Amino acid sequence: MQVRVALHPFLVGMNPKQLALLTDCAMAAHFEPSRIVLRENEIANRFYLIESGKVVLESGEEFGKHMVMETISAGDLLGWSWMFPPYVWHFTARAIEPTKAIFFYGTILREYCERNPSLGYELFKRMAPVMLRRLQAARKKTLSIQTGREKLAAAITD
Numbered sequence: 001m002q003v004r005v006a007l008h009p010f011l012v013g014m015n016p017k018q019l020a021l022l023t024d025c026a027m028a029a030h031f032e033p034s035r036i037v038l039r040e041n042e043i044a045n046r047f048y049l050i051e052s053g054k055v056v057l058e059s060g061e062e063f064g065k066h067m068v069m070e071t072i073s074a075g076d077l078l079g080w081s082w083m084f085p086p087y088v089w090h091f092t093a094r095a096i097e098p099t100k101a102i103f104f105y106g107t108i109l110r111e112y113c114e115r116n117p118s119l120g121y122e123l124f125k126r127m128a129p130v131m132l133r134r135l136q137a138a139r140k141k142t143l144s145i146q147t148g149r150e151k152l153a154a155a156i157t158d
Contacts, residue, residue, distance in 0.1 A: 001023055001026050001027065001028070001102070002019070002020075002023045004026075004028075004051070004102055005019055005022050005023045005026050005049075005102060006019050006023075008049045008051070008075070008102060009075040010049050010075065010076070010077050010126060011049070011126075014122060018116075018118070018119050018122055021109075021112045021116065021119055022104065022109070024108075024112075025104045025105045025106075025108050025109045025112070026102050026103065026104050027102075027103050028100070028101075028102065028103070029048060029100070029101045029102065029103040030098070030099065030100055030101075031053070031055070031095035031098070031099040031101070032095065032098060033095055033096055033097055033098065034094065034095065034096075035094065035095045036092060036093070036094050037055060037078065037093040037094065037095060037099075038078070038079055038089045038091065038092060038093040039061075039089060039092050040058075040059060040061050040089050040090065040091055040092045041061075041088055041089065042088065042089055043087060043088060043089075044079065044081035044082040044087045044088055044089050044106065045082055045087070045105070045106050045107045046079060046082060046103060046104060046105060046106045046107075047077065047078060047079035047080065047082050047104050047106055048077075048078040048079055048101040048102065048103055048104070049076075049077060049078070049101060049102045049104075050072060050073060050074055050075065050076045050077075050078055050099060050100075050101050051074060051100040051101055051102065052074050052098075052099065052100045053073065053074070053095060053097040053098050053099025053100060053101075054071055054072070054073045054095070054096050054097045054099065055071070055072050055073075055078055055093050055094065055095050055096065055099055056068050056069075056070070056071050056072075056093070056094050056096050057069045057070045057071075057072065057091040057092070057093055057134070058091060058092045058093075058094060059090070059091050059092070059138075061092060066092065067141070069091060069134070069137060069138050069141055070134060070137045070138075070141075071096070076130075077126075077127065077130050078093055078101065079093070079106075080127045080130060080131055082106030082107070082109075082110065083106065083110065083113075083120075083123065083124070083127065109123075
């Protein structure tokens with residue numbers, strides 16, 4: 001697991017002590033197509049680094065329909081809400097291909113970040129661009145639908 005953690009694009013360049021703390025919280029995960037990985041509004045206590053496969057981020061379950069906001073794949077981070085109060089998921093994530101990932105226990109890692117602020121800062125620096133990119137993707141999707149460039153029906157899954 002140590003090598004997988006160290007070689008994941010999201011973590012490349014972290015110092016060995018930080019990688020050791022991350023490895024301590026890590027284990028392998030695998031998801032078959034259609035498997036829900038995270039569910040919107042549930043407790044956020046983990047995150048994943050995708051190694052292969054694809055996962056869609058969906059929103060809108062409370063309205064009875066799911067709108068696909070983004071598709072993520074190898075090299076991507078899945079789940080940053082474990083790091084920020086109120087620690088709930090803002091999207092549902094569903095595998096659309098067989099997907100391999102590294103699973104991290106976020107609650108334990110949050111404790112490590114409290115004790116080692118440089119680890120928390122390093123993770124935050126890496127997560128911030130992901131959060132910004134996803135926010136912009138959601139904004140573009142919304143604008144695309146509102147302006148008629150994308151049909152709402154094409155963005156919604158059952």
